[in-house]
Amino acid sequence: MRATRAVIRLGNLRHNIQVMHQHMKSQLGGEAPQICVAVKADAYGHGVVRCAETALEAGASALGVAAVSEGAALRDAGIRAPVLLYGIARKGELADIAELTLSPFVADDAYIRLVDEAAASAGVKLDVHLKIDTGMGRIGCRPEDAVQLAGQIQHSKRLRLAGTATHFPVADEDNSTFTREQIDLFLNTVKRIREAGINPGLVHAANSGAIIGYPTVWADMVRPGISVYGYYPSADQKRTLELLPVMELVSEIVFVKRVAPGTPISYGCSYRTPEETVIATVPAGYGDGYNRLLSNTGRVLIDGKTYPLVGRVCMDQFMVDIGANPECGVGSTVTLFGPDPSGPNAEELAELCTTIPYEVLTGITARVPRIYLD
Numbered sequence: 001m002r003a004t005r006a007v008i009r010l011g012n013l014r015h016n017i018q019v020m021h022q023h024m025k026s027q028l029g030g031e032a033p034q035i036c037v038a039v040k041a042d043a044y045g046h047g048v049v050r051c052a053e054t055a056l057e058a059g060a061s062a063l064g065v066a067a068v069s070e071g072a073a074l075r076d077a078g079i080r081a082p083v084l085l086y087g088i089a090r091k092g093e094l095a096d097i098a099e100l101t102l103s104p105f106v107a108d109d110a111y112i113r114l115v116d117e118a119a120a121s122a123g124v125k126l127d128v129h130l131k132i133d134t135g136m137g138r139i140g141c142r143p144e145d146a147v148q149l150a151g152q153i154q155h156s157k158r159l160r161l162a163g164t165a166t167h168f169p170v171a172d173e174d175n176s177t178f179t180r181e182q183i184d185l186f187l188n189t190v191k192r193i194r195e196a197g198i199n200p201g202l203v204h205a206a207n208s209g210a211i212i213g214y215p216t217v218w219a220d221m222v223r224p225g226i227s228v229y230g231y232y233p234s235a236d237q238k239r240t241l242e243l244l245p246v247m248e249l250v251s252e253i254v255f256v257k258r259v260a261p262g263t264p265i266s267y268g269c270s271y272r273t274p275e276e277t278v279i280a281t282v283p284a285g286y287g288d289g290y291n292r293l294l295s296n297t298g299r300v301l302i303d304g305k306t307y308p309l310v311g312r313v314c315m316d317q318f319m320v321d322i323g324a325n326p327e328c329g330v331g332s333t334v335t336l337f338g339p340d341p342s343g344p345n346a347e348e349l350a351e352l353c354t355t356i357p358y359e360v361l362t363g364i365t366a367r368v369p370r371i372y373l374d
C-alpha cells in the first residue's frame with residue numbers, strides 16, 4: 001500500500017454522536033431528539049458505508065445525502081434506515097428515488113407532482129420532507145406557501161409528509177439574531193401547518209451549528225454533519241462539546257538528503273535553505289487533496305514533534321525541513337492532520353488555506369485509501 005492514507009477512527013465518530021446525544025439529553029432533561037447524520041460527499045471524505053453503519057450503531061436513526069447516487073451506495077450496502085435526500089434530483093433520477101425508497105426534500109408543487117408520479121409508477125409509498133426556506137436562500141419553499149404544499153402532500157395517496165424542515169446559514173455564530181428570527185419563522189410556520197389539521201411529521205432544522213448553539217430548535221430531529229466528524233462548523237463558536245477528529249491523514253518519509261545553505265526547494269524555488277539541513281520528501285500532495293496553499297506555511301507531526309513544510313506542495317510530494325541533526329528519517333510516520341493535539345488538525349489547515357474544515361476533509365481524493373480503525 002502507498003504510504004499516504006487516511007486513518008478513520010470509527011470510535012471517535014461513535015464518541016462524537018454519543019457526546020451530542022448526551023448534551024441534548026442533559027439540556028432538555030429528558031428525551032433527546034433523533035439524529036440524522038449527514039453522510040453526503042462520501043461522509044465528508046471519510047467513506048460513506050462504514051461511517052453510515054457506525055453512525056446507526058451509535059444511535060443515529062437516519063442518514064442524509066445530497067445525491068441519489070449516494071443513497072444508492074447506502075442501499076447497495078444493505079442499509080435500510082431512512083435516507084433523506086437533501087438535494088433536488090433531476091426528473092430522470094426520480095424513478096431511482098422511488099426504487100431506492102429515499103426520502104427527498106420537496107419544496108414546490110411541480111416537484112411534489114413528479115415525485116408522486118414516480119412513486120405511483122414504482123408502486124411504492126414514499127416519505128417526503130417539506131423544506132421551508134427561512135433565510136438560507138437555497139432549496140426551500142417560501143414560508144407563506146408551506147401550508148398549501150403540506151396539504152398537497154397530505155392529499156397524495158403515494159406520499160407521506162414524514163418531516164418539515166429548514167436550514168440555517170449562520171447558526172455557527174453564537175447568539176445570531178438572524179438565526180433566532182429564522183427559528184421563530186420556522187416554528188410559526190410549523191404551527192400553521194398543524195392548525196390546518198396537517199401532521200408536519202418530524203420537525204427538524206438543526207445543523208451542527210444549531211446543535212451547539214440553539215437548543216430551542218432541536219425539535220424532533222437534528223441533522224449534524226461536520227461535528228460527527230470531529231470539527232466545529234466555525235472557529236469562533238464556543239467549544240461546548242468534546243469532539244474528536246475522526247480522520248488522520250498520514251504518510252511516511254520516503255527520502256532524505258543533507259543539503260548546503262542556499263539550496264532551492266521545489267517548484268518555483270520559492271524556498272532556499274538558510275543553513276545546512278536535512279530535507280525529507282513526503283509522498284503526498286495536492287493530488288491527494290493536500291492543498292497547495294500550504295506551500296511554505298504548513299507543518300507536519302513526526303514522532304511527537306512538528307516540522308515546517310518548505311517549498312511548494314507538488315501534486316504527489318512535498319518537502320519538510322527536519323533539521324541538521326534529525327531524529328527521524330526514511331520510514332518515519334508523518335501526520336499531515338489528525339486528532340493529536342500536538343500536531344495540526346483540519347481546522348488549522350483550513351485557516352492556512354482561508355477555507356473551512358469541511359473543504360479540507362471532503363477534498364481528500366479517491367487516491368488516498370481509507371483505513372478503518374474500530
Ligand SMILES: *Cc1c(COP(=O)(O)O)cnc(C)c1O
Pocket residue numbers: 038040086167206207208209223224225226227233
Ligand atoms: C450538510 C447539511 C447538514 C449538515 O451540516 P453541518 O454544518 O455539517 O452540520 C444539515 N442539513 C442539510 C440540509 C445539509 O445539506
